[in-house]
Amino acid sequence: MAQHDIGAIEDFEIDRPTSAEAGETEIMVIRRGDTVLAMTHACPHYGLPLSGGHLDGDRLICPFHHACFDVSTGHQLEPPGKGDLRRYDVSVMDGRVIVEVPEGADPHPAPAHVRRGADARRVVIAGSGTAANACAFMLRDRGFEGEVEMISPDPALPYDRTLLSKAVLAGGDGPRPLTTVSQDALDARDIVLSEGRLASVDAEAGGITLAGGQTRDFDALLVATGGEAKRLDLPGADLPGVHTLRSRAEAEQIAEAAGGVRRAILVGGGFIGLEVALSLAKRDIEVHVVMREAVPLARIVGERIGRAIMAEHEEKGVVFHPEAGLSSLEGDGTLSGIRLRDGTTIDAELAILAVGVRPATAIEGLPTEENGAISVADDLSVPGLRGVWAAGDIALAPTPWGRVRIEHWRVAQQHGQRAARAILGERVASLGVPFFWTALARQYRYLGHAEGWDDIRFDGAPENGGDFTAYYIKDDRVMALMGAGRDAELAATHARMIREGGPLPA
Numbered sequence: 403m404a405q406h407d408i409g410a411i412e413d414f415e416i417d418r419p420t421s422a423e424a425g426e427t428e429i430m431v432i433r434r435g436d437t438v439l440a441m442t443h444a445c446p447h448y449g450l451p452l453s454g455g456h457l458d459g460d461r462l463i464c465p466f467h468h469a470c471f472d473v474s475t476g477h478q479l480e481p482p483g484k485g486d487l488r489r490y491d492v493s494v495m496d497g498r499v500i501v502e503v504p505e506g507a508d509p510h511p512a513p514a515h516v517r518r519g520a521d522a523r524r525v526v527i528a529g530s531g532t533a534a535n536a537c538a539f540m541l542r543d544r545g546f547e548g549e550v551e552m553i554s555p556d557p558a559l560p561y562d563r564t565l566l567s568k569a570v571l572a573g574g575d576g577p578r579p580l581t582t583v584s585q586d587a588l589d590a591r592d593i594v595l596s597e598g599r600l601a602s603v604d605a606e607a608g609g610i611t612l613a614g615g616q617t618r619d620f621d622a623l624l625v626a627t628g629g630e631a632k633r634l635d636l637p638g639a640d641l642p643g644v645h646t647l648r649s650r651a652e653a654e655q656i657a658e659a660a661g662g663v664r665r666a667i668l669v670g671g672g673f674i675g676l677e678v679a680l681s682l683a684k685r686d687i688e689v690h691v692v693m694r695e696a697v698p699l700a701r702i703v704g705e706r707i708g709r710a711i712m713a714e715h716e717e718k719g720v721v722f723h724p725e726a727g728l729s730s731l732e733g734d735g736t737l738s739g740i741r742l743r744d745g746t747t748i749d750a751e752l753a754i755l756a757v758g759v760r761p762a763t764a765i766e767g768l769p770t771e772e773n774g775a776i777s778v779a780d781d782l783s784v785p786g787l788r789g790v791w792a793a794g795d796i797a798l799a800p801t802p803w804g805r806v807r808i809e810h811w812r813v814a815q816q817h818g819q820r821a822a823r824a825i826l827g828e829r830v831a832s833l834g835v836p837f838f839w840t841a842l843a844r845q846y847r848y849l850g851h852a853e854g855w856d857d858i859r860f861d862g863a864p865e866n867g868g869d870f871t872a873y874y875i876k877d878d879r880v881m882a883l884m885g886a887g888r889d890a891e892l893a894a895t896h897a898r899m900i901r902e903g904g905p906l907p908a
């Protein structure tokens with residue numbers, strides 16, 4: 403065990419996370435009065451530095467995608483990412499801070515967990531995506547020794563869906579691994595991953611049937627089937643060369659099809675469409691975005707930010723066709739272009755339909771709303787269906803922001819973890835604060851949730867790449883914040899929203 407003198411204690415500001423070198427290991431140091439905590443500096447999510455995060459009591463919020471940690475133990479409290487922070491032994495001698503770093507120690511130890519034991523109960527999880535995995539892992543982390551089976555039609559090991567529109571399409575290997583959960587990690591927890599598609603649920607009998615007719619009994623069922631990319635009911639929408647993007651296989655098909663393509667059409671001006679547009683533009687493809695709205699994302703983030711994002715895309719060479727209706731996709735055997743309702747034609751060899759997502763809930767025996775969502779109680783149980791929970795993109799859940807269905811990575815993980823605890827009979831205070839990020843021409847982060855607002859107040863200006871925070875105000879409450887270059891402020895406001903249990907006074 404090597405001991406490292408990392409400096410004088412008075413050089414460390416109280417309660418300010420700071421990075422330090424302990425030999426060859428970069429660590430994070432937090433001085434608490436006369437004592438000092440030392441732990442891993444890299445966030446277990448994407449390995450980014452945690453020292454720019456916000457510390458609120460013992461809770462540290464990562465400034466990038468808002469994973470939360472308890473610095474007194476190193477345990478991860480909230481997603482994304484998996485793994486705790488390794489705590490290192492620290493002593494203060496003659497005013498010097500001495501840290502002991504064991505050689506070869508995993509900087510992100512897996513949380514304590516169990517394997518299958520004598521418990522005869524059986525939890526079945528439909529899906530192997532974000533919410534599904536979070537639930538399966540949390541069941542084992544909380545000591546559940548019954549059977550855990552994830553069943554999904556997607557045969558791939560669980561992967562980071564958020565990278566599909568970013569690194570995967572931009573080409574090259576990308577800096578982060580796409581697969582998020584190894585077979586070893588599943589095996590170490592006796593989590594079974596099977597191929598199959600949930601077709602019907604009989605909650606009374608505690609059983610499900612898969613599309614191929616196979617059946618399973620369950621004591622608890624989590625439905626975490628996510629969304630299906632919508633297709634368009636237009637001539638030519640099924641031509642080769644026309645794609646949608648939801649799964650790893652679809653992303654790999656688009657990435658391959660993009661090789662040698664001169665021009666691509668993105669239909670839809672939402673987050674995924676805009677991310678894909680930039681990724682393809684990075685590959686020197688001329689990208690045209692065809693959208694119904696005048697300004698992309700205006701309904702979600704407001705017109706001013708939408709315009710700023712549009713200008714950033716235009717700088718990268720993306721061409722927009724606002725307020726444009728698509729009339730057909732053209733081609734003889736394979737896509738050769740598109741036609742707009744005003745008669746304009748655009749030649750292109752590749753088109754991606756990014757026109758929204760429908761909850762993947764065409765499953766017999768599940769009550770759905772008109773848009774396919776499943777209404778859940780605040781513990782994510784499905785009212786009226788004994789032993790059935792629903793989580794992630796499909797769940798319409800009560801929150802301090804209203805009854806909302808949110809299609810975001812971190813929220814789906816929060817749901818999965820909460821559902822696991824509810825299945826085990828634990829009471830958990832709340833679903834947590836919603837948060838998402840998007841990687842466009844720069845990183846934008848969004849905290850809270852606003853489906854409408856009376857006013858958007860700006861601190862800073864989003865135009866010309868300026869740092870800014872936008873506050874979405876409804877009924878004198880700050881429902882949400884969006885920012886770029888304001889990571890510390892968003893993390894600090896996140897801590898306030900946790901403390902106050904929801905939106906903040908304006």
Ligand SMILES: Cc1cc2nc3c(=O)[nH]c(=O)nc-3n(C[C@H](O)[C@H](O)[C@H](O)COP(=O)(O)OP(=O)(O)OC[C@H]3O[C@@H](n4cnc5c(N)ncnc54)[C@H](O)[C@@H]3O)c2cc1C
Pocket residue numbers: 528529530531532533534553554555556563564565566567598599600601626627628629647648649674762765793794795796808809810811812814837838839840841
């Ligand atoms: C390209 C792309 C980029 C994104 N980027 C971001 C981002 O930058 N930031 C962000 O916050 N969010 C992003 N998201 C959204 C985020 O990925 C989703 O909100 C999140 O994955 C939802 O998790 P989920 O568990 O509900 O669904 P999913 O992760 O989609 O998992 C659903 C699972 O259910 C399976 N399934 C489907 N039907 C059935 C069935 N009948 N029976 C059994 N299994 C079934 C699927 O195969 C899959 O395994 C992105 C999404 C996409 C598609």
Ligand code: FES
Pocket residue numbers: 445446447448449450464465466467468469481482483
């Ligand atoms: S790098 Fe910390 S949450 Fe993503």
